[in-house]
Amino acid sequence: MMRNNLEKNIRDKMKARELKPSANAWDKLEAQLDAAPPKRKLVFWYYAAASIVGLMLIGSVVYYQNIEGQPQLVEENVQESHTENTIDVLPKTLVNTEFVVEESHSMPPEDLEETTREDKTAPIQYAEEVEQKSLDIVSETTIAHEDISPEIIEAVEQDKNYVDQKAQEVATHIKSLQENNGEVTIEEVEELLEKARREIFLKRTLKESQVDAMTLLNEVEWELDKTFYDKVFDALGEGFRKISTAYTERNR
Amino acid sequence: MKIIPLHKNDVELIAAAIKKDRKAQKKLFEQYAPKMLGVCRQYIRCLDLAEEVMLKGFFKVFSNLDSFKNKGSFEGWIRRIMVNECISQLRTDRKFQFVQDKEIENTSEYAIEIDTQLEVDEIQRLIDALPEGYKTVFVLYVIEGYKHKEIAELLQISESTSKSQLYKARNMLQTKIKEQNRIRYDAQ
Numbered sequence: 259m260m261r262n263n264l265e266k267n268i269r270d271k272m273k274a275r276e277l278k279p280s281a282n283a284w285d286k287l288e289a290q291l292d293a294a295p296p297k298r299k300l301v302f303w304y305y306a307a308a309s310i311v312g313l314m315l316i317g318s319v320v321y322y323q324n325i326e327g328q329p330q331l332v333e334e335n336v337q338e339s340h341t342e343n344t345i346d347v348l349p350k351t352l353v354n355t356e357f358v359v360e361e362s363h364s365m366p367p368e369d370l371e372e373t374t375r376e377d378k379t380a381p382i383q384y385a386e387e388v389e390q391k392s393l394d395i396v397s398e399t400t401i402a403h404e405d406i407s408p409e410i411i412e413a414v415e416q417d418k419n420y421v422d423q424k425a426q427e428v429a430t431h432i433k434s435l436q437e438n439n440g441e442v443t444i445e446e447v448e449e450l451l452e453k454a455r456r457e458i459f460l461k462r463t464l465k466e467s468q469v470d471a472m473t474l475l476n477e478v479e480w481e482l483d484k485t486f487y488d489k490v491f492d493a494l495g496e497g498f499r500k501i502s503t504a505y506t507e508r509n510r
Numbered sequence: 511m512k513i514i515p516l517h518k519n520d521v522e523l524i525a526a527a528i529k530k531d532r533k534a535q536k537k538l539f540e541q542y543a544p545k546m547l548g549v550c551r552q553y554i555r556c557l558d559l560a561e562e563v564m565l566k567g568f569f570k571v572f573s574n575l576d577s578f579k580n581k582g583s584f585e586g587w588i589r590r591i592m593v594n595e596c597i598s599q600l601r602t603d604r605k606f607q608f609v610q611d612k613e614i615e616n617t618s619e620y621a622i623e624i625d626t627q628l629e630v631d632e633i634q635r636l637i638d639a640l641p642e643g644y645k646t647v648f649v650l651y652v653i654e655g656y657k658h659k660e661i662a663e664l665l666q667i668s669e670s671t672s673k674s675q676l677y678k679a680r681n682m683l684q685t686k687i688k689e690q691n692r693i694r695y696d697a698q
Contacts, residue, residue, distance in 0.1 A: 264626055264687070265652050271630050272653045276544035277551055279561055284539055287565050288532065291572060 420461060424454045425486055429493030436498075444504050451490065451505075455482050520584055528575045535572055542585065543568070546592045552649045553596040555638050567595040593654060597664055600646065626687060636686055644679035651676050 428450050435442045491502040526534030546567065550560040570591055578587055628636070637645055646665065650656040651672075656664070661672040 264628070267627055268633050269653050269655075271628070271633060272548070272552060272649075275548040275630050277547040277557070277560075279543045279547050279564070280558075283543065283561060283565060284536055287539065287568050288536075290565070290569050291532075291535070294569075294573065 417462065421458060421482075421486060422489065424458055425489035426493055428454050428490045432490075432494060432498065432501075442498075442501060444501065444508065447501055447505055448508075451487065454486070454490075458482060458486075521580060524575060524578065524580065524584065527572060539568060542588055545585070546588060549589055549592045550596050551634070552637065552653065553593075553600060553646060559599070563595050563599045564592060566599075567592040570595070589654075593650070594664070597646070600642065626691065628687075636683055639686065640679055640682060643675050644682060647672055647675040648679035648683070 431450055432442055432447060435446060487505070491498065491505075494502065520538075523534045523538050527538055543564065547561055547564050550564045550567070551557060554560040554563060567588070571588055578584065637649065640648060647661055650661050650664070651658070658669045658672045658676075661667075662669045665672070667675075
């Protein structure tokens with residue numbers, strides 16, 4: 259008890275202590291109380307502020323939902339253009355899926371029944387889908403070709419006419435050889451066709467602005483498509499079936 | 511802290527003061543202001559500033575009077591508001607500097623071991639001489655009767671900091687009182 263005496267003394271004396279406030283202390287407080295808005299008004303303003311915040315929240319949610327809607331449309335467009343660009347890729351995927359089917363065929367017979375039934379149907383469905391898609395794409399690209407300039411179309415048309423003309427020339431030449439010499443050898447036909455091939459190649463190359471060494475080297479490798487030979491033999495007609503068969507046999 | 515039953519007169523005054531009755535508010539103010547200024551003066555050395563803080567406290571008392579609901583001591587309730595107001599004032603003035611260099615353990619049993627009777631002015635002078643952190647913890651613990659846990663929450667410090675601050679405050683006070691007594695003895 260002794261040792262706490264001082265602290266007890268401090269506590270009692272300090273707790274009982276009173277200090278007289280300044281004369282205008284109440285007036286100051288009253289002025290503060292008068293200046294303060296009534297509490298109920300404050301409560302009203304709290305509600306008002308809360309409802310404004312609420313409205314803003316709802317507004318922002320609606321606003322951002324609208325904004326979110328737009329990129330979804332853009333995304334769809336991107337996907338469409340993506341399929342257009344993957345024309346080359348699609349057959350590869352098709353090949354891959356077919357490969358899987360073949361793999362499953364090479365499985366032991368007991369496993370085969372279940373797996374093929376599952377595996378086979380799925381790729382076929384997929385292949386059909388891909389085919390349909392490719393058709394769509396092809397039709398789209400055909401439409402797109404209409405945009406090509408008339409100059410190019412004319413050039414292609416001219417080239418086609420030149421090839422037809424050459425085929426006709428070769429056929430006439432073979433016919434005249436037949437009439438003059440009594441028969442035409444396969445070597446003679448080949449020589450004529452080779453000559454026509456070179457002429458067509460040169461004609462096409464000269465259309466381009468420059469002819470460099472590489473183009474001329476490529477000439478050796480360059481081949482006319484099969485339709486040219488067909489055109490030549492079509493022009494020759496029935497009498498030259500033997501020679502055409504011999505030529506096809508040789509070049510197979 | 512003693513629970514003082516509310517005087518019937520107080521209950522009526524409080525009820526009227528809740529309804530913004532200025533006369534009732536003034537009566538309550540005149541009744542409690544001197545004591546509350548004494549409370550604020552313990553923490554704040556400048557009397558004018560102490561009164562300003564007390565007025566802020568009373569503004570809160572009258573603004574939140576409906577939350578008192580006549581439970582417990584009205585004086586105790588006002589006193590707590592005043593203490594909180596003083597602490598936030600000290601915090602605003604950045605008066606708190608709690609030196610955390612050395613934590614002292616087992617300080618709760620320690621108290622000043624001098625059996626000297628001091629007058630209020632002397633006590634106040636001794637308290638005023640203490641560093642801000644020591645003073646606040648000492649007043650809260652010894653005079654207001656707060657627990658270390660409550661002090662820690664109020665001042666946003668750890669309980670051990672509160673304990674060591676009290677220990678240092680007591681040490682310092684004891685040294686000063688002894689010195690004072692020696693001077694008096696020498697003078698005689």
